[in-house]
Amino acid sequence: MIFFHTQGMRTVTEAHQRARVAVIGATGAVGRQMLLDLAAAGFKHVTAFASPRSAGQSLPFGSRQLRVRKFARPSCCTGFDAVLLSAGGDFAQRYGKRLAAENAIVVDNSSAFRMAADVPLVVPEVNAALLDRDTYRIVANPNCSTIQLVVVLAALRRSFGLQAVDVATYQAVSGAGQRAVAELEQQLRDAQAVPQVFAQPIAGNVLAAIDRFDAAGHCFEEVKMVCETRRILDLPRLRMHATTVRVPVYHGHSEAVTVELEQEVSRAQALACLQEQEGLELVSVDDHARLPTPRTVAASSKVWVTRVRLPYGEARSRWLQFFVIAHNLKKGAATNAVQILTRILAGERCAK
Numbered sequence: 209m210i211f212f213h214t215q216g217m218r219t220v221t222e223a224h225q226r227a228r229v230a231v232i233g234a235t236g237a238v239g240r241q242m243l244l245d246l247a248a249a250g251f252k253h254v255t256a257f258a259s260p261r262s263a264g265q266s267l268p269f270g271s272r273q274l275r276v277r278k279f280a281r282p283s284c285c286t287g288f289d290a291v292l293l294s295a296g297g298d299f300a301q302r303y304g305k306r307l308a309a310e311n312a313i314v315v316d317n318s319s320a321f322r323m324a325a326d327v328p329l330v331v332p333e334v335n336a337a338l339l340d341r342d343t344y345r346i347v348a349n350p351n352c353s354t355i356q357l358v359v360v361l362a363a364l365r366r367s368f369g370l371q372a373v374d375v376a377t378y379q380a381v382s383g384a385g386q387r388a389v390a391e392l393e394q395q396l397r398d399a400q401a402v403p404q405v406f407a408q409p410i411a412g413n414v415l416a417a418i419d420r421f422d423a424a425g426h427c428f429e430e431v432k433m434v435c436e437t438r439r440i441l442d443l444p445r446l447r448m449h450a451t452t453v454r455v456p457v458y459h460g461h462s463e464a465v466t467v468e469l470e471q472e473v474s475r476a477q478a479l480a481c482l483q484e485q486e487g488l489e490l491v492s493v494d495d496h497a498r499l500p501t502p503r504t505v506a507a508s509s510k511v512w513v514t515r516v517r518l519p520y521g522e523a524r525s526r527w528l529q530f531f532v533i534a535h536n537l538k539k540g541a542a543t544n545a546v547q548i549l550t551r552i553l554a555g556e557r558c559a560k
């Protein structure tokens with residue numbers, strides 16, 4: 209195990225090459241992407257875990273194949289410098305704390321710990337400084353739709369202040385896991401195929417809610433977006449409305465967003481602000497053929513923003529509209545988790 213604080217600042221490459229990393233949920237949609245991102249970031253010592261039914265499977269890791277090990281209990285996975293966990297909220301609730309006790313750091317992709325006071329909820333472009341504290345053993349990776357939204361909101365808030373946010377999402381099926389991708393594929397081949405993952409057919413359809421409902425009519429995906437955005441931006445009273453929708457797209461979430469700023473801006477000022485934001489690709493040309501789409505940005509790990517505009521007929525306004533797209537398995541999940549890990553390894557935080 210690496211003790212970061214006693215050995216001072218390492219170069220990123222050195223830390224990556226030495227770090228022993230476990231991925232639990234490696235056979236899932238996000239877990240597979242985590243392996244790709246870890247390999248691309250230069251990690252060498254990676255072990256893949258999944259449920260006992262997947263033990264022995266092979267998964268691509270750079271130019272190699274990793275043999276999947278079974279996770280039967282937390283004692284199967286001890287002594288790692290980091291555990292990237294993507295096996296769902298129930299699994300994280302059950303095993304997350306024990307894994308954190310047995311390994312240096314756990315980065316969890318589920319919603320299990322996102323609102324826990326002692327667990328940082330991090331999007332590195334926005335609040336990476338939280339990782340410099342040495343008071344945590346678990347870091348929570350935010351909800352996919354939240355990650356891409358806050359990268360844009362953070363830039364606007366820094367320059368102009370932020371009063372309110374209204375967002376409607378168009379979310380890809382891979383956000384619901386590997387089985388949901390297979391379900392869309394099957395329904396595109398056979399329109400009569402009975403839905404298993406979604407409550408209604410997703411092919412050729414739009415489903416107006418994601419996850420369970422609360423008593424007030426909000427679905428949990430909306431609740432997550434509101435609560436997590438407020439927490440990441442450290443704006444607990446931010447006025448925010450969300451409508452989360454599933455659409456028949458394999459990968460890539462899209463969002464139509466309207467914000468109310470604290471000060472009036474021109475369109476040029478808004479574009480200049482977004483142009484500067486780390487992790488963000490701005491497309492300001494109004495040309496149908498060049499608008500980013502989930503398909504055209506599929507290879508990218510960035511957040512894409514386009515259609516930036518003021519209310520019709522106004523030259524300056526406190527209201528601004530735009531459209532945001534990102535790959536939900538990359539920046540919306542695996543890439544953000546690997547960025548968190550990279551940032552921790554590059555710092556002086558005590559590992560154990």
Ligand code: A2P
Nearest residue numbers: 233234235236237258259262279294295385386
């Ligand atoms: P498995 O493929 O063996 O079921 P997705 O979100 O795409 O459905 O993926 C979920 C991931 O979490 C998969 O890798 C799945 O492994 C893994 N997983 C689910 N339950 C467990 C468990 N009890 N122990 C280990 N891994 C699990």
